[in-house]
Amino acid sequence: xxxxxxxxxxxxxxxxxxxxxxxxxxxxxxxxxxxxxxxxxxxxxxxxxxxxxxxxxxxxxxxxxxxxxxxxxxxxxxxxxxxxxxxxxxxxxxxxxxxxxxxxxxxxxxxxxxxxxxxxxxxxxxxxxxxxxxxxxxxxxxxxxxxxxxxxxxxxxxxxxxxxxxxxxxxxxxxxxxxxxxxxxxxxxxxxxxxxxxxxxxxxxxxxxxxxxxxxxxxxxxxxxxxxxxxxxxxxxxxxxxxxxxxxxxxxxxxxxxxxxxxxxxxxxxxxxxxxxxxxxxxxxxxxxxxxxxxxxxxxxxxxxxxxxxxxxxxxxxxxxxxxxxxxxxxxxxxxxxxxxxxxxxxxxxxxxxxxxxxxxxxxxxxxxxxxxxxxxxxxxxxxxxxxxxxxxxxxxxxxxxxxxxxx
Amino acid sequence: xxxxxxxxxxxxxxxxxxxxxxxxxxxxxxxxxxxxxxxxxxxxxxxxxxxxxxxxxxxxxxxxxxxxxxxxxxxxxxxxxxxxxxxxxxxxxxxxxxxxxxxxxxxxxxxxxxxxxxxxxxxxxxxxxxxxxxxxxxxxxxxxxxxxxxxxxxxxxxxxxxxxxxxxxxxxxxxxxxxxxxxxxxxxxxxxxxxxxxxxxxxxxxxxxxxxxxxxxxxxxxxxxxxxxxxxxxxxxxxxxxxxxxxxxxxxxxxxxxxxxxxxxxxxxxxxxxxxxxxxxxxxxxxxxxxxxxxxxxxxxxxxxxxxxxxxxxxxxxxxxxxxxxxxxxxxxxxxxxxxxxxxxxxxxxxxxxxxxxxxxxxxxxxxxxxxxxxxxxxxxxxxxxxxxxxxxxxxxxxxxxxxxxxxxxxxxxxxxxxxxxxxxxxxxxxxxxxxxxxxxxxxxxxxxxxxxxxxxxxxxxxxxxxxxxxxxxxxxxxxxxxxxxxxxxxxxxxxxxxxxxxxxxxxxxxxxxxxxxxxxxxxxxx
Numbered sequence: 001x002x003x004x005x006x007x008x009x010x011x012x013x014x015x016x017x018x019x020x021x022x023x024x025x026x027x028x029x030x031x032x033x034x035x036x037x038x039x040x041x042x043x044x045x046x047x048x049x050x051x052x053x054x055x056x057x058x059x060x061x062x063x064x065x066x067x068x069x070x071x072x073x074x075x076x077x078x079x080x081x082x083x084x085x086x087x088x089x090x091x092x093x094x095x096x097x098x099x100x101x102x103x104x105x106x107x108x109x110x111x112x113x114x115x116x117x118x119x120x121x122x123x124x125x126x127x128x129x130x131x132x133x134x135x136x137x138x139x140x141x142x143x144x145x146x147x148x149x150x151x152x153x154x155x156x157x158x159x160x161x162x163x164x165x166x167x168x169x170x171x172x173x174x175x176x177x178x179x180x181x182x183x184x185x186x187x188x189x190x191x192x193x194x195x196x197x198x199x200x201x202x203x204x205x206x207x208x209x210x211x212x213x214x215x216x217x218x219x220x221x222x223x224x225x226x227x228x229x230x231x232x233x234x235x236x237x238x239x240x241x242x243x244x245x246x247x248x249x250x251x252x253x254x255x256x257x258x259x260x261x262x263x264x265x266x267x268x269x270x271x272x273x274x275x276x277x278x279x280x281x282x283x284x285x286x287x288x289x290x291x292x293x294x295x296x297x298x299x300x301x302x303x304x305x306x307x308x309x310x311x312x313x314x315x316x317x318x319x320x321x322x323x324x325x326x327x328x329x330x331x332x333x334x335x336x337x338x339x340x341x342x343x344x345x346x347x348x349x350x351x352x353x354x355x356x357x358x359x360x361x362x363x364x365x366x367x368x369x370x371x372x373x374x375x376x377x378x379x380x381x382x383x384x385x386x387x388x389x390x391x392x393x394x395x396x397x398x399x400x401x402x403x404x405x406x407x408x
Numbered sequence: 409x410x411x412x413x414x415x416x417x418x419x420x421x422x423x424x425x426x427x428x429x430x431x432x433x434x435x436x437x438x439x440x441x442x443x444x445x446x447x448x449x450x451x452x453x454x455x456x457x458x459x460x461x462x463x464x465x466x467x468x469x470x471x472x473x474x475x476x477x478x479x480x481x482x483x484x485x486x487x488x489x490x491x492x493x494x495x496x497x498x499x500x501x502x503x504x505x506x507x508x509x510x511x512x513x514x515x516x517x518x519x520x521x522x523x524x525x526x527x528x529x530x531x532x533x534x535x536x537x538x539x540x541x542x543x544x545x546x547x548x549x550x551x552x553x554x555x556x557x558x559x560x561x562x563x564x565x566x567x568x569x570x571x572x573x574x575x576x577x578x579x580x581x582x583x584x585x586x587x588x589x590x591x592x593x594x595x596x597x598x599x600x601x602x603x604x605x606x607x608x609x610x611x612x613x614x615x616x617x618x619x620x621x622x623x624x625x626x627x628x629x630x631x632x633x634x635x636x637x638x639x640x641x642x643x644x645x646x647x648x649x650x651x652x653x654x655x656x657x658x659x660x661x662x663x664x665x666x667x668x669x670x671x672x673x674x675x676x677x678x679x680x681x682x683x684x685x686x687x688x689x690x691x692x693x694x695x696x697x698x699x700x701x702x703x704x705x706x707x708x709x710x711x712x713x714x715x716x717x718x719x720x721x722x723x724x725x726x727x728x729x730x731x732x733x734x735x736x737x738x739x740x741x742x743x744x745x746x747x748x749x750x751x752x753x754x755x756x757x758x759x760x761x762x763x764x765x766x767x768x769x770x771x772x773x774x775x776x777x778x779x780x781x782x783x784x785x786x787x788x789x790x791x792x793x794x795x796x797x798x799x800x801x802x803x804x805x806x807x808x809x810x811x812x813x814x815x816x817x818x819x820x821x822x823x824x825x826x827x828x829x830x831x832x833x834x835x836x837x838x839x840x841x842x843x844x845x846x847x848x849x850x851x852x853x854x855x856x857x858x859x860x861x862x863x864x865x866x867x868x869x870x871x872x873x874x875x876x877x878x879x880x881x882x883x884x885x886x887x888x889x890x891x892x893x894x895x896x897x898x899x900x901x902x903x904x905x906x907x908x909x910x911x912x913x914x915x916x917x918x919x920x921x922x923x924x925x926x927x928x929x930x931x932x933x934x935x
Contacts, residue, residue: 161579178576183451183471336557336576336583337452343497346581350533367530374493377465378454 008247011098017133019140022101030210034109042113048217050229055202056306058295067189068114068197077198078111078119083165086278088309091233092203096130100137106206111151119153125160162333166381167200180337181381224250228294236262238312254289269314277306280386282393319398327352330387340375341384360406412478427469442558443470446671455494459484495525501535503553511608513621536581545593552584555609561601571595599678615659618652619645627875633677635773637864638669642875655685656876688838690851691880714895722749726793726802729755730809731775734860736908737885738784754790755781758816780863797825806833811840853878859905870931
């Protein structure tokens with residue numbers, strides 16, 4: 001089930017990041033075509049392609065674009081979320097480093113669709129090389145006249161907070177404020193960056209756009225499932241033979257991904273668990289991997305496609321320790337704005353750590369589950385719900401392993 | 409106007425009203441911490457959850473505008489459970505140090521725990537520790553462990569004073585309120601952050617550890633600090649006189665008035681009450697003869713003043729009234745002046761430094777009743793009266809409250825006037841350089857020791873009420889003047905402030921129809 005390479009088609013070329021290589025492989029021809037299309041037609045084409053956001057939420061991209069108010073007179077902003085921070089995810093980094101012009105071409109087309117004259121690319125602070133490659137590509141695009149003629153791109157570097165990958169946290173940070181997510185409504189498409197209508201798209205999502213325009217919505221939709229078109233890039237890490245980024249259809253199963261593409265469990269060990277969509281996705285047991293990786297397939301399996309960061313654990317991995325690491329991450333990265341998230345991520349981390357250290361109490365597990373469930377859905381952004389995914393699923397699916405650590 | 413239903417009751421509210429305010433209209437309180445009607449919506453405490461029909465899960469009421477046909481339920485099981493959970497989250501890292509916390513007794517963590525929490529505590533791990541007893545500025549102390557990070561204080565400094573000293577630093581459960589580097593919380597309204605802090609995180613350095621709040625009694629009042637006339641409450645401690653070093657007035661708090669001061673008062677007003685219990689208070693009538701000061705009875709003092717008003721020709725008498733006097737006092741004074749035909753009267757004494765002012769509340773005129781004194785026709789030429797005293801034309805000078813030696817007038821000339829005048833009478837609350845020159849001193853009650861009305865710069869007449877008894881033998885000026893009037897042979901009925909106001913309203917057309925009842929606690933704007 002290794003589909004045609006689309007996003008990663010040039011990755012093998014050492015000079016894939018250059019304008020020269022991009023042009024030699026058909027780069028910027030989709031932009032030429034898009035310039036002949038009315039903006040509404042571009043949005044419609046993206047809608048028909050069933051492209052869904054690949055940053056984590058899986059929202060239909062064309063639908064999002066259509067939320068920009070038609071009558072709006074002032075500026076509209078396009079923001080590209082390159083703050084890739086979801087643990088287990090490293091695909092956008094590859095795109096920025098190896099195909100930066102695809103991001104720029106996708107932005108040009110999206111900007112035409114939403115009538116935006118300014119785009120911002122918010123690059124994760126730790127991504128130094130991706131930033132350099134992308135900034136160089138932006139200069140090349142200006143020199144070649146793709147940018148600067150009705151559309152400008154501003155490259156902005158983040159300062160290392162996970163929450164700035166949440167789209168409204170990102171907007172706050174871009175505005176020069178503390179990276180706190182904003183209350184919704186209003187949604188960014190109505191009132192986003194600097195108070196103007198704003199579309200925030202993930203790097204990988206925007207890279208798909210030139211291909212959809214060049215080859216048509218029907219072609220793209222046919223690559224995936226009924227409700228989600230195309231391929232996507234899976235970041236596979238953990239206890240597998242060949243960790244790395246793999247491009248495949250959204251309809252691939254988790255088993256195919258782990259065994260066929262990533263070469264199976266290291267040392268032919270027994271698969272214990274897989275996190276399919278980055279650390280915020282609920283964990284699956286080793287016997288639950290016959291599911292398709294599309295948004296709806298994983299949702300039906302009780303987890304989520306998220307950012308497609310696939311974290312593989314074999315029998316050598318302690319699930320309680322893994323949860324402690326994850327819980328420490330969420331306690332550290334909670335922005336502190338909403339009370340339930342601010343207070344309980346720290347508390348839950350303390351309880352999990354105590355269990356791992358052999359100082360657990362009998363009621364700790366039920367307390368963690370109860371606290372997590374009570375906090376779920378009560379906050380401004382999805383961060384806390386993302387933390388609840390692992391809190392609940394690790395304990396529910398591997399409860400005996402936790403109980404074994406609690407003194408009788 | 410959207411029509412909606414809250415807990416089965418129909419309510420109509422102006423467009424844009426949020427569900428907290430809509431519920432308030434029908435007497436339903438939706439618990440909340442971060443929401444404050446005078447600040448932007450933060451939506452971060454997550455306590456104000458309500459159920460809205462056709463909405464899958466509880467929604468925050470503060471950020472939800474009322475919409476026509478909306479059906480809101482504030483007391484469903486699901487909402488109650490959510491509130492309980494949010495209360496638990498707020499208290500996980502709270503130190504629970506109520507016995508030593510100044511906020512105890514007026515703390516919204518205590519109140520809401522009793523109303524909406526009542527869970528059994530489950531947090532048995534070490535709490536997060538943060539800085540305690542951190543002075544943020546001259547008036548405000550921070551205990552970061554008690555802080556629930558509602559951000560009201562941050563928004564106040566960003567949106568009301570626009571001074572932006574405060575921020576929330578760090579992340580997650582290590583977040584804490586703090587000052588931006590190089591700043592201190594010293595803006596002219598800093599005390600308001602203590603009022604809007606729903607917990608014991610921000611306490612008042614002037615008030616903390618002075619009196620437990622449950623010993624305080626309250627009286628509605630008006631700030632006398634400038635011509636704005638901010639509405640306030642006077643909090644006094646009479647039940648535990650050994651607390652607070654004998655200071656009876658414990659603190660002043662703003663009282664909401666949409667037309668005057670909204671929710672706020674300035675620091676100058678808030679902390680401007682020290683003179684009430686100060687050592688300089690004048691406690692008994694006194695006379696000065698040949699340089700020796702001795703106490704006198706009120707009968708002697710009134711008799712001496714009335715005698716002087718009779719003895720001197722009207723043109724030999726000058727009166728410097730005060731714009732700090734209430735309308736009732738000024739009216740009683742006018743009656744005395746009319747009785748004797750005295751024409752030399754003024755009330756304006758220019759300060760040495762012009763008063764500071766801004767566009768929020770603070771007025772340059774540091775007197776609460778200049779407008780009232782104007783409307784009662786007392787606006788004469790004060791400098792001319794002093795000049796007449798210097799020229800020995802005015803032989804009896806009666807000064808109310810002012811220290812004429814501490815004003816913009818030339819001190820040497822004033823000094824010459826005070827030396828020249830054969831009889832100097834002083835009526836005021838506290839001793840000053842002018843009162844020390846006086847031959848007769850009549851002690852007056854401060855504004856918290858009596859009732860009355862002020863007319864603010866916009867022509868709003870506002871009532872203030874007595875919070876404590878006058879100190880010593882001090883009397884309200886209207887009472888002193890009424891006694892003088894009686895000594896001059898005019899019958900004065902029941903000595904109450906309201907009587908003088910009724911007489912004033914009957915005599916001065918612009919006040920026509922006003923009564924204490926119609927002024928109420930919100931004040932009444934003159935036409």
